[in-house]
Amino acid sequence: MDLIDRIKEISARIPKQNAHIQTEEATKNAFVMPFISALGYDVFNPLEVVPEYTADIGQKKGEKVDYAIKKDDKIIILIECKWSGAALDVSHMSQLHRYFHVTEARFAILTNGINYQFYSDIDEPNKMDSKPFFEFNMLDFDDHQINELKKFAKSTFSLDDILNTASTLKYTRAIKKILEEELHAPSEPFVRLFASQSYDGRITQQVMEQFTVIVKNAINQFINERLNERLKSALVANNADAQPAQQQNTASAETSDVVTTQEEIDAYNIVKAILREIIDVKRVHIRDAKSYCAILLDDNNRKPICRLHLDYKQKYLTLFENKNEMRVDIDSIDDIFKHADRLKAVIKEYGG
Incomplete structure (x- = not known):
């Protein structure tokens, strides 16, 4: 079974099971362990997956991170888990930060079993970044994200390959978030960029207020028009493919x-x-x-x-x-x- 089939299988179970998941341990058993297994790692083999991984960090003794994934006897990924009903935030990252600094792992994952946030040390060597470079949602993913996830699978894991694309993923993700925020509530610099190139008069506060509405509506219309153009093209192609060549003339007459x-x-x-x-x-x-x-x-x-x-x-x-x-x-x-x-x-x- 390919990775995408395994992920879809887990994804299909989540809506049915999530209401019955009330603890972090239940989240691990129902969602996280199957996810690790889908990547090809044997969750029952301590040479590959170490649960409750422990390392002494300075004055802190016996602290544990939920899972450490190993390959060739080296730790490659640290995973910290939270309950599936918890929203992932900065307060959940402290243990991962500490462990990242003292282990050889270059990747860390923070998850609630549904959303998986992937971190590395892109900004500063040996110090985990404050923002993930990749995020995977088990209930909302596309082919591109599956392809990125495959890079972490046991059979295809390559430190260099992931690091080569990690920075691009991180900054692309950041830019997309900025665009999303601008589309929802355009900032003054964003509005001024368009106003300065399309308005000939002096840009007053009243003009800015007017253009804030215009810019938001114009961009939404632009996106919808592009989506609809692609949809129309797809519909035409689907209709053509679905009809045998000898029937197309008849069908065209009937649906004209x-x-x-x-x-x-x-x-x-x-x-x-x-x-x-x-x-x-x-x-x-x-x-x-x-x-x-x-x-x-x-x-x-x-x-x-x-x-x-x-x-x-x-x-x-x-x-x-x-x-x-x-x-x-x-x-x-x-x-x-x-x-x-x-x-x-x-x-x-x-x-x-």
């Missing part, structure tokens, strides 16, 4: 009067955003028809998630429960978020 509107695409993106928490959104497909726009699981007509009826004076959704259809009126596509639990329940009915 079916137009997937921008509102339907935006609604489709909302459904995907809701379902991202429980499934891989690549399994969520859109299929338009004359009277409604269907959103399907695995592009299977027998697995409808919902139907969008947006070309009517009164917009509405068709939701499914125990294979029964239910009409739900909505004022705008934003109201789809109100029915998130019902959409997730449909996925569970299909077995996730």
